[in-house]
Amino acid sequence: MSESKRFSVIVAGGGTAGASVAFFLSQLNVNVTVLESRPGRQTDQRGSIVILGPNGMNVMHKGLDASNVLLSRQCGLPVPHIYLHDNQGSVLGSVPQGTVERFGFQSHVVTRWDIQEVIMDKLETSGGEYVWNAKFESFEEVEDGVVVRWTEAGKAKERQVDLLIGADGIWSKVRTSLHQKLGLDVPKPRYSGLAGFGGDLEAGEVPGISQILTKDKPVVMYRGRTGFMGIGLLDGPLKRMWWWVTNETPDRPREEWKMSRDEIFKGIDNRFGDWASPIPEILAAAKRSDKEIFVWPINELGKLKNWHTDRVVLIGDAAHAMPPHSGQGASQALEDAAYFANLLRDFLEKGQRGGEELKAVLAAFQTGRQPRVNMILDEANKRGDNKRDIGAVKMFLMRWTARFFFMFASDSWFDTWFGYEVPGIDKWAELRQGHVSKS
Secondary structure, three states: OOHHHOOEEEEEOOOHHHHHHHHHHHOOOOEEEEEOOOOOOOOOOOOOEEEEOHHHHHHHHHHOOOHHHHHHOOOOEEEOEEEEEEOOOOEEEEEEOOOHHHHOOOEEEEEHHHHHHHHHHHHHHOOOEEEOOEEEEEEEEEOOEEEEEEEEOOEEEEEEEOEEEEOOOOOOHHHHHHHHHOOOOOOOOEEEEEEEEEEEEEHHHOOOHHHOOOOOOOEEEEEEOOEEEEEEEOOOOOOEEEEEEEEEOOOOOHHHHOOOHHHHHHHHHHHHOOOOOOHHHHHHHHHHOOOOOEEEEEEEOOOOOOOEOOOEEEOOHHHHOOOHHHOOHHHHHHHHHHHHHHHHHHHHHOOOOOHHHHHHHHHHHHHHHHHHHHHHHHHHHHHHHOOOOOOHHHHHHHHHHHHHHHHOOOHHHHHHHHOOOOOOOOHHHHHHHHHHHHO
């Protein structure tokens, strides 16, 4: 098929959702281009830590053929349970995170950077195009396509394609343009009142941490009256660890979230400085370290009524921003990519290109995905509320309620989250095998 006749797609945003959907589409002989605002690929491991659930691992394995590559990196390790303590150090219980026997995979601690690096490597070898320093500006739908406009290193660019996918995150400009196109009020993220602060450390810098974090117990979380703290191991050799705190923090303009280390630790010390060991030791090590401290104001996006127009669709955080409390942000981005790619594969196999048939695909994506992500969002928001300041009586009740709850926690409780399999996910292995046979 000539280049001009290939179905063409621009993906705005090259994070987990954008890179994944671009790779999926590259397997369908689609001419796919990713516009990414960053100046280039990161050369070092940095950014947020995620717990990739069995459902996300399933997409990485069956859909992207990338799970083995991801787990061969030093980025993470299996998480059989998450252990919860109170701020005095008492154990409240543990929450199972999935087993191979029940779900095919365990949850794994990884960095978002490692996920994206693995997928970008695969996209580059499959012929997908990444355009760096490219900032989406607007789109215009025409009779036979959509004209996408962006700036590339400050220079105005535009191209007409068959489909635009907005995967540009919670502050999505594609989402803004989409709602303006529909004549609707533009939904804007709202600060939740909670912020996260954290980073990574050499585990050896924290006295006694090897007695608390082990290969069998790689993630421990703490809950007190003044906030929430999580710690965990980061790599297979068990030499690196991560830490973060979540607590109520006054809002401020976006540019003022770039806080000094002194300001960050002053706030953390006031809330967590008197918690039981190993919290003081971890904070002391973080102060001594020259590692960057990350700041995450946690913003929320209301449930959107419109994810698409005729030739534009939103996926990932652009459509349904997942707060970190869910532990499902990366997994839902991967599910989105696989779900949409499966619909588009069926569409292209019928020889279709646009019109009402394409609009029906975009509508089917929203109809199929929105109930699931809304269910996860509802639960995530409940978890977020549990990280807010509480009084002594509520803390007392939380301790005993948690102990009772965790006595009965089992893998089966998470079948809806971890046991979900994207429709058509097994077909990608067949498609890859067909490519190998032809080559």
